[in-house]
Amino acid sequence: xxxxxxxxxxxxxIDRRRTxxxxxxDPLLESxxxxxxxxxxxxxxxxxxxxxFCGDVIDIVSPLVPAVKINSGFFEAYFEHGVAAFFRLVRxxxxxxxxxxxxxxxxxxxxxxSLYCRGHLESPRLADVSDEQMPDAVTLAGYLGAGAVKxxxxxxxxxxxxxxxxxxxxxxxxxxxxxxxxxxxxxxxxYRHIAELVSRWGQGDGLMGSRGLSCxxxxxxxxxxxxxxxxxxxxxxxxWLVPGYGAQGASSAACRPCFLPGGRxxxxxxxxxxxxAFRDPRWQARCGDDWRAAIGHAAMDFARDIxxxxxx
Amino acid sequence: xxxxxxxxxxxxxIDRRRTxxxxxxDPLLESxxxxxxxxxxxxxxxxxxxxxFCGDVIDIVSPLVPAVKINSGFFEAYFEHGVAAFFRLVRxxxxxxxxxxxxxxxxxxxxxxSLYCRGHLESPRLADVSDEQMPDAVTLAGYLGAGAVKxxxxxxxxxxxxxxxxxxxxxxxxxxxxxxxxxxxxxxxxYRHIAELVSRWGQGDGLMGSRGLSCxxxxxxxxxxxxxxxxxxxxxxxxWLVPGYGAQGASSAACRPCFLPGGRxxxxxxxxxxxxAFRDPRWQARCGDDWRAAIGHAAMDFARDIxxxxxx
Numbered sequence: 001x002x003x004x005x006x007x008x009x010x011x012x013x014i015d016r017r018r019t020x021x022x023x024x025x026d027p028l029l030e031s032x033x034x035x036x037x038x039x040x041x042x043x044x045x046x047x048x049x050x051x052x053f054c055g056d057v058i059d060i061v062s063p064l065v066p067a068v069k070i071n072s073g074f075f076e077a078y079f080e081h082g083v084a085a086f087f088r089l090v091r092x093x094x095x096x097x098x099x100x101x102x103x104x105x106x107x108x109x110x111x112x113x114s115l116y117c118r119g120h121l122e123s124p125r126l127a128d129v130s131d132e133q134m135p136d137a138v139t140l141a142g143y144l145g146a147g148a149v150k151x152x153x154x155x156x157x158x159x160x161x162x163x164x165x166x167x168x169x170x171x172x173x174x175x176x177x178x179x180x181x182x183x184x185x186x187x188x189x190x191y192r193h194i195a196e197l198v199s200r201w202g203q204g205d206g207l208m209g210s211r212g213l214s215c216x217x218x219x220x221x222x223x224x225x226x227x228x229x230x231x232x233x234x235x236x237x238x239x240w241l242v243p244g245y246g247a248q249g250a251s252s253a254a255c256r257p258c259f260l261p262g263g264r265x266x267x268x269x270x271x272x273x274x275x276x277a278f279r280d281p282r283w284q285a286r287c288g289d290d291w292r293a294a295i296g297h298a299a300m301d302f303a304r305d306i307x308x309x310x311x312x
Numbered sequence: 313x314x315x316x317x318x319x320x321x322x323x324x325x326i327d328r329r330r331t332x333x334x335x336x337x338d339p340l341l342e343s344x345x346x347x348x349x350x351x352x353x354x355x356x357x358x359x360x361x362x363x364x365f366c367g368d369v370i371d372i373v374s375p376l377v378p379a380v381k382i383n384s385g386f387f388e389a390y391f392e393h394g395v396a397a398f399f400r401l402v403r404x405x406x407x408x409x410x411x412x413x414x415x416x417x418x419x420x421x422x423x424x425x426s427l428y429c430r431g432h433l434e435s436p437r438l439a440d441v442s443d444e445q446m447p448d449a450v451t452l453a454g455y456l457g458a459g460a461v462k463x464x465x466x467x468x469x470x471x472x473x474x475x476x477x478x479x480x481x482x483x484x485x486x487x488x489x490x491x492x493x494x495x496x497x498x499x500x501x502x503y504r505h506i507a508e509l510v511s512r513w514g515q516g517d518g519l520m521g522s523r524g525l526s527c528x529x530x531x532x533x534x535x536x537x538x539x540x541x542x543x544x545x546x547x548x549x550x551x552w553l554v555p556g557y558g559a560q561g562a563s564s565a566a567c568r569p570c571f572l573p574g575g576r577x578x579x580x581x582x583x584x585x586x587x588x589a590f591r592d593p594r595w596q597a598r599c600g601d602d603w604r605a606a607i608g609h610a611a612m613d614f615a616r617d618i619x620x621x622x623x624x
């Protein structure tokens with residue numbers, strides 16, 4: 001694949017669907033609809049069940065949102081069977097017209113990062129690996145500095161793919177790392193430092209799209225409005241992937257400061273609140289036992305809520 | 313599996329082999345012996361070639377060292393085929409009497425971390441997954457705080473397995489993250505902060521072994537002796553996994569301050585300098601085309617060098 005910058009492709013997809021909402025596929029086996037429970041207690045059967053469920057979710061949400069985020073951890077729990085299912089789902093989502101973000105959060109030194117890049121963003125030519133099974137973007141940890149990111153930057157430049165680098169996670173427990181200020185009260189927090197690195201990496205040659213945004217994005221959870229606005233101002237060219245909405249507790253109002261004027265430069269993710277909507281009494285009351293309908297209604301509601309927040 | 317604390321099992325294995333050296337399996341396809349080159353350009357054939365090569369390396373080094381570290385990134389480059397090969401190699405190494413560290417460097421929020429733990433340290437009962445394919449320990453990034461580590465701590469407590477959490481990486485480019493001091497010259501560096509978190513996590517209930525060491529270790533690259541000694545003093549109960557020796561440039565002398573008195577509490581890793589020794593003129597001169605002999609000699613040399621450093 002080669003083509004337009006990922007930031008441009010994403011902006012077009014958002015324009016088409018009129019919402020910057022992304023559905024996260026975090027399929028917990030224990031929470032699947034009863035009819036999809038695996039017939040036997042094997043990794044192979046579990047992976048097949050996840051694949052069936054996520055395939056249906058993809059069909060349901062593909063007319064409603066521009067992108068899905070598929071969480072690798074939920075598939076790796078089933079070893080090679082889960083990994084094979086993961087890449088078949090990437091392919092299926094892309095052929096349904098969705099952009100696909102592979103949520104892998106990898107981060108290792110340069111020599112190893114090159115190999116992670118081969119397996120997750122740009123595979124060298126292999127007869128049994130299709131370009132269609134490779135995602136449009138990945139999530140990364142910028143924890144090991146520029147060397148760990150470089151292979152992905154090079155692949156993004158060549159292929160029109162992109163990445164979101166972790167800057168501010170949604171887990172409150174992560175604050176003990178990300179609020180670190182050098183042990184000095186007046187110090188800058190660690191997440192601000194990472195934000196500046198990510199912003200700088202994204203302004204390298206050949207990484208900026210035509211709409212003023214880079215293909216190097218950041219994962220930024222909304223916390224208090226003041227610190228979110230400060231981070232937003234520090235990263236004017238960085239598209240954000242925003243976790244924390246829905247089951248994790250953030251409202252669309254909390255997501256508002258994540259957007260640049262015109263509702264640009266942020267994609268808000270919801271996972272459990274959409275894909276497991278059929279377990280929520282609110283949607284059960286409306287959809288009864290029809291789990292597909294519950295997912296569809298929840299996805300539509302989510303897409304509208306985020307569209308409104310982005311334009312507020 | 314349940315049994316003794318990982319730190320105790322490792323100490324016994326080191327006593328048996330009389331060296332705290334671990335061989336890293338980072339098998340780059342392009343560097344394999346010519347006779348093992350894959351017959352066709354497929355991910356399946358590439359994974360099979362890596363598996364054959366690493367299987368031989370395991371047989372060669374298993375009498376010489378207590379443990380191997382298998383780098384997941386090099387296998388993930390070949391998708392489900394690589395992942396399947398990875399877990400077969402874990403099993404093979406364990407049945408050859410080696411302890412196995414799966415180098416996965418995962419780090420994500422708690423809900424996702426639980427799934428990574430299922431896929432990499434303790435699988436729930438699945439009929440087609442053997443306990444024998446699960447490693448003795450994993451490497452993790454502590455980048456998301458305690459929540460990201462908790463599922464692994466719980467699994468370690470239950471199973472006698474362990475982990476090494478990244479504290480100070482070997483890549484010089486990582487300094488732009490790990491030397492962060494809050495933007496204040498007098499601030500404490502970020503890696504010291506992570507070191508304290510890791511040390512604290514490792515002292516939780518049921519995690520300390522009988523020899524005063526925890527099953528929660530740290531990945532610490534040797535840099536200048538002064539800062540290494542300071543880190544060592546800050547983590548008196550934490551076993552270290554030390555990267556950077558050999559191809560990455562650190563000498564055994566640089567590794568010395570990583571050990572506690574009596575040569576305890578550090579495992580030094582060499583990857584390329586051992587497994588690709590047959591590409592090194594020094595070993596070629598001695599072993600000719602016999603790549604297995606070159607690996608064996610390099611592993612023996614490495615094991616002796618580290619044994620001496622640990623006792624110096």
